[in-house]
Each structure stands twice: as C-alpha cells, then as structure tokens.
C-alpha cells in the first residue's frame with residue numbers, strides 16, 4: 001500500500017514531526033512538502049496523511065487550499081490529519097475541530113495534534129512580538145507529543 005505524508009511547515013516543526021512519523025511506519029512513506037510541491041496526484045496513494053502548523057487559529061493557507069481542492073478524493077481515501085501547535089492539550093483537541101472541514105474529520109481514520117515549538121531565530125519581527133507579548137514566551141521551546149505520533153504510527157501500520 002502506498003502512503004504519503006503531505007505537510008505545510010513555516011519554521012520547521014511540522015516538517016520535523018512529519019519525519020518522525022515516517023520513521024515509525026513499517027512500509028515507509030513518501031514525504032511531501034506542500035510548499036515545494038503544491039500539485040500532488042492523490043490517486044497514487046491509499047493512505048494520505050495531512051499535517052499543518054497552526055498560526056492565529058488556522059492551518060496554513062496552502063494546506064487549506066489543498067484540502068479544498070482535493071476534498072472529494074480525500075473523503076474516499078484513508079485520510080489522517082494532524083496539527084502542530086502550541087496550545088495546551090484540551091485546547092488543541094478543540095482547535096482540531098475548527099481548523100479542518102468537519103466532514104473530513106468525520107471520515108478520517110485518525111485526527112490528532114503533535115505539539116510543536118517556538119524558534120525565535122526563524123520568526124520575523126511581528127511573530128517575535130506576538131509570542132513575547134501575547135504568549136509570554138521569550139526563549140526557544142520545543143514540546144512534541146511523542147505519544148500522539150506513536151498512536152498515529154500504530155493506526156497507519158494497522159492499515160497497511
């Protein structure tokens with residue numbers, strides 16, 4: 001069975017999580033950065049994992065557009081979804097329901113969040129101000145939910 005992990009990452013955390021996810025997959029997986037490859041033929045794949053970081057309460061624009069443009073196919077496949085974010089666990093659960101289309105969530109075999117991090121060296125001036133003033137974080141931090149990555153790996157491995 002052919003798998004693909006398609007991700008959209010701004011500062012590298014979603015990319016890192018996508019790579020960690022791939023490492024635990026029995027049959028391996030193609031890894032596609034949506035920013036480099038915005039057009040993907042999903043008919044080639046049986047298991048499709050979509051991952052995006054969340055900024056200002058939303059997944060990234062390119063991922064949103066990709067989902068909208070491919071929704072019909074995604075609803076017919078074994079689709080899994082994850083976000084990278086810095087909300088607390090309970091809020092991250094709620095956030096998941098808001099950032100992906102409801103019908104896709106309902107049809108997906110796994111929907112979860114992988115945590116993330118703040119890397120000030122990758123942020124622009126405005127992003128730094130937002131994180132310092134609103135989130136009140138002033139240093140680099142990384143908080144990746146290894147358990148959720150493992151859970152998704154197990155669900156994918158059970159399918160293939």
Ligand SMILES: Cc1cc2nc3c(=O)[nH]c(=O)nc-3n(C[C@H](O)[C@H](O)[C@H](O)COP(=O)(O)O)c2cc1C
Nearest residue numbers: 009010011012013014053056057085086087116117
């Ligand atoms: C300016 C800014 C806004 C953010 N907004 C949110 C948000 O609304 N909700 C959230 O859970 N995390 C938010 N985050 C945290 C990011 O989702 C987190 O840093 C994530 O790991 C980034 O992943 P990436 O490097 O793959 O883009 C924000 C981060 C920045 C820098």
